[in-house]
Amino acid sequence: MTDLAHHLLLGFSVVLSVENLMLCLIGCLVGTLIGVLPGIGPLATIAILMPLTYNSDPAGAIIMLAGIYYGSQYGGSTTAILVNMPGESSSVVTALDGHAMARQGKAGKALGIAAIGSFIAGTFATLVLAGIAIPLSKLALSLTAGNYFALMVLGLTLAIVVGGGSLLKAFCALLIGVVMALVGADQITGEPRLTFGTQVLYDGFDIAVVAMGLFGIAEILRNLETPESRPFVGDVVGGLLPNKQDMKASAGAIARGSILGSLVGIVPGNGATLSSFASYALEKRVARHPEEFGKGAIQGVAGPESANNAAAQTTFVPLLTLGLPSTATMALIGGAMTLHGVVPGPQLIQMHPDLFWGVVTSMWLGNLMLVVINLPLIGIWVRLLKVPYHLLFPAIVLICCIGIYSVNSRPTDILMVAAFGAIGYLFYKLKFEPAPLLLGLVLGGMLEDSLHRGLILSRGSIWGFLADPMTLVLLLISVIVVASALSPSISRRRHVLAEEG
Numbered sequence: 001m002t003d004l005a006h007h008l009l010l011g012f013s014v015v016l017s018v019e020n021l022m023l024c025l026i027g028c029l030v031g032t033l034i035g036v037l038p039g040i041g042p043l044a045t046i047a048i049l050m051p052l053t054y055n056s057d058p059a060g061a062i063i064m065l066a067g068i069y070y071g072s073q074y075g076g077s078t079t080a081i082l083v084n085m086p087g088e089s090s091s092v093v094t095a096l097d098g099h100a101m102a103r104q105g106k107a108g109k110a111l112g113i114a115a116i117g118s119f120i121a122g123t124f125a126t127l128v129l130a131g132i133a134i135p136l137s138k139l140a141l142s143l144t145a146g147n148y149f150a151l152m153v154l155g156l157t158l159a160i161v162v163g164g165g166s167l168l169k170a171f172c173a174l175l176i177g178v179v180m181a182l183v184g185a186d187q188i189t190g191e192p193r194l195t196f197g198t199q200v201l202y203d204g205f206d207i208a209v210v211a212m213g214l215f216g217i218a219e220i221l222r223n224l225e226t227p228e229s230r231p232f233v234g235d236v237v238g239g240l241l242p243n244k245q246d247m248k249a250s251a252g253a254i255a256r257g258s259i260l261g262s263l264v265g266i267v268p269g270n271g272a273t274l275s276s277f278a279s280y281a282l283e284k285r286v287a288r289h290p291e292e293f294g295k296g297a298i299q300g301v302a303g304p305e306s307a308n309n310a311a312a313q314t315t316f317v318p319l320l321t322l323g324l325p326s327t328a329t330m331a332l333i334g335g336a337m338t339l340h341g342v343v344p345g346p347q348l349i350q351m352h353p354d355l356f357w358g359v360v361t362s363m364w365l366g367n368l369m370l371v372v373i374n375l376p377l378i379g380i381w382v383r384l385l386k387v388p389y390h391l392l393f394p395a396i397v398l399i400c401c402i403g404i405y406s407v408n409s410r411p412t413d414i415l416m417v418a419a420f421g422a423i424g425y426l427f428y429k430l431k432f433e434p435a436p437l438l439l440g441l442v443l444g445g446m447l448e449d450s451l452h453r454g455l456i457l458s459r460g461s462i463w464g465f466l467a468d469p470m471t472l473v474l475l476l477i478s479v480i481v482v483a484s485a486l487s488p489s490i491s492r493r494r495h496v497l498a499e500e501g
Contacts, residue, residue, distance in 0.1 A: 014059055023064040030049070035075020045072075050212075061340060083099075094300075112375070125262045132321075143470075144471070155326060178441075180205050208339070208404065213420025218422075250299060257283075275308055279308075283300060319344050328439055334442060401417075
């Protein structure tokens, strides 16, 4: 406990600097904004803003990007409750009872309990991350190259199985991403691979360029395709602080949502969305009056909002301790760390303790900022829904071009962003999820490196590589997960989740 207190003090000394405080605040505000505005999302926003962080301190850059991610979970609940328009997929469930409360004149209570639940869950998730980080990092250091290879295969398997949509299409996108990771100079010999004689591809694909195109530009094209519809925005009715009876009714839901979200967030896949759906189902099952759900039950707001906020923070656990991103957003943040010269993984705590503990403590501070700052700004956030999208997207495109050009000063990067934007839009039309492609691109090089090292240690013997019990067990679990996902009942649930998300 003394060591943990010492580490947390180190984290606070990092995050309480003027620069990092401002970056944390900016991340939380931007996250709330894009959570409020439907159709943008944290992944596209992080992809767009990531190049702008290259000149800042690594700790400050990751603090800001993390703030965008968990801030978006908070912002999504605001429009879900007030105008029945979830800004984030993780807030879809919140709209069921949150908007029903708003129609009953209890919008203030719904917004207040969502904020309080999110803060409590965020605090709990931060303690979970701080508590398990060192033991998990020590365990990771004892893993062999074969273990790491099998662990990455399992992580990728879970990520595409837990998500929604077609399993075959997700696997194809993942395979494309892995092949893209092999483009460029060979890790051992330096010989060019899959470059087709083009010098531009010798250094491989830049993750910032790919992500900005696939998620940023493609998202703009998707939004321009759909007709603009601006909801009626009314005033927030009622006080923002729940009374004692509301807190008593919500206490159990907040506690269960915090625990459930913290656990689900560690599992690869869209943890924030899955945890909110799971929390709503759990609260409805344990409620004394389940018939009230969907009609304004405060537990239906408190549980899911606590769960998605906790999951958004424990999603960082695999990335920071094992170096394995469990979602596309974490892959992007991991790529940002790598571009800053910081390798996420088991040695992160030892090599960069200021960054690790600074990011951990910034999560607690960021959640506090979200409660203190955003509740008074609810009126402003919701009025932004009235801004026509045709006035927003030119500014977004301009930021994309300036950001990506400022990194390497190469016009070809802007052309590649445009190309990947078109590819991302084509993916959308063909109902392909681009997230597995990004995961494959980030983890493809690590997969190859682990396979190389494992085969060298086993003297080229595949059986020697697979004979390690832990490697074999992890690969068998991956096969079982895929086989179970092909069953008709689970396949139907995946398609339902894709439609609801």
